[in-house]
Amino acid sequence: MAKPKKQSDSKSKDAKAVLLGVGLDSDGHKRITKGPNFALVGGTQETHEAMTEKAIKINEKLARRGKQLHEVSSEEFDDIAQEVGLHRNRPDQN
Numbered sequence: 001m002a003k004p005k006k007q008s009d010s011k012s013k014d015a016k017a018v019l020l021g022v023g024l025d026s027d028g029h030k031r032i033t034k035g036p037n038f039a040l041v042g043g044t045q046e047t048h049e050a051m052t053e054k055a056i057k058i059n060e061k062l063a064r065r066g067k068q069l070h071e072v073s074s075e076e077f078d079d080i081a082q083e084v085g086l087h088r089n090r091p092d093q094n
Helices: 007-014 045-065 072-082
Strands: 019-023 032-035 038-042
Touching: 019 045, 032 045, 038 045, 045 072
Parallel strands: 019 038
Antiparallel strands: 032 038
């Protein structure tokens, strides 16, 4: 007899996470870069290159840890993001 699937088992198999980067500055060009778990749109050439570099570095750090984006906690993602030079804006600190 087949073992019933736990709800958490099916969720983890279907789990997906995507990094979305939006460059709010513009120089008139439309830029879109997609990766296996990220999509980056907009920005000047400089901004778009910086977003691309950070997305790639995040994926390299995840690979070194043997993890996929959907497998890390918010805290672990924040740590990785800080390691590549990203900083979370906290509304209570604005």
